[in-house]
Amino acid sequence: TQLLEQSPQFLSIQEGENLTVYCNSSSVFSSLQWYRQEPGEGPVLLVTVVTGGEVKKLKRLTFQFGDARKDSSLHITAAQPGDTGLYLCAGARTQTYKYIFGTGTRLKVLA
Amino acid sequence: KAGVTQTPRYLIKTRGQQVTLSCSPISGHRSVSWYQQTPGQGLQFLFEYFSETQRNKGNFPGRFSGRQFSNSRSEMNVSTLELGDSALYLCASSSLGLAYTGELFFGEGSRLTVL
Numbered sequence: 001t002q003l004l005e006q007s008p009q010f011l012s013i014q015e016g017e018n019l020t021v022y023c024n025s026s027s028v029f030s031s032l033q034w035y036r037q038e039p040g041e042g043p044v045l046l047v048t049v050v051t052g053g054e055v056k057k058l059k060r061l062t063f064q065f066g067d068a069r070k071d072s073s074l075h076i077t078a079a080q081p082g083d084t085g086l087y088l089c090a091g092a093r094t095q096t097y098k099y100i101f102g103t104g105t106r107l108k109v110l111a
Numbered sequence: 112k113a114g115v116t117q118t119p120r121y122l123i124k125t126r127g128q129q130v131t132l133s134c135s136p137i138s139g140h141r142s143v144s145w146y147q148q149t150p151g152q153g154l155q156f157l158f159e160y161f162s163e164t165q166r167n168k169g170n171f172p173g174r175f176s177g178r179q180f181s182n183s184r185s186e187m188n189v190s191t192l193e194l195g196d197s198a199l200y201l202c203a204s205s206s207l208g209l210a211y212t213g214e215l216f217f218g219e220g221s222r223l224t225v226l
């Protein structure tokens with residue numbers, strides 16, 4: 001059962017454009033993370049959000065955790081080719097000792 | 112410090128065989144979790160170990176098993192391989208304790224092909 005749905009599944013944009021990736025669930029999570037994975041490598045953590053309504057910024061990336069802690073979004077401003085990769089959201093619930101990963105969004109930024 | 116090391120990186124097996132994958136976590140990390148990644152299903156949780164105890168297990172058949180040693184190194188085993196077991200198997204280590212809200216550090220994975 002896939003509890004975290006990401007949209008869009010694929011995204012191809014030109015350098016300099018803005019984009020938003022969504023991560024939605026009907027379940028509540030105690031924390032939510034975003035990872036980026038490049039070919040031949042494991043996912044690398046970008047951010048962790050734990051408070052409903054929380055907004056975190058990491059240079060050109062803005063992450064938001066929904067008020068009800070069921071959804072999250074990742075916004076990239078002025079995308080660059082180096083942003084290309086597979087973006088994964090992952091949710092955790094206290095004392096379940098696992099992360100549930102989203103379906104993934106494959107982003108390609110063209111120069 | 113050294114990252115998470117997974118061996119082997121690539122392997123090819125035939126149906127019915129069994130395979131053992133190894134994961135050495137970052138020094139000091141006591142939590143090791145395993146995930147299966149396929150194009151169709153994405154990243155699926157297999158199991159998590161903390162100080163040699165399995166704390167959670169995903170929805171995989173009993174052919175998938177794992178263990179963790181006293182030095183936190185972990186192995187996973189898949190017996191009676193099926194074509195559908197072809198995937199990238201990722202190991203992640205963490206300093207997580209009971210709260211489980213910290214960062215997962217992933218290895219580069221072991222890519223298994225079953226023929």
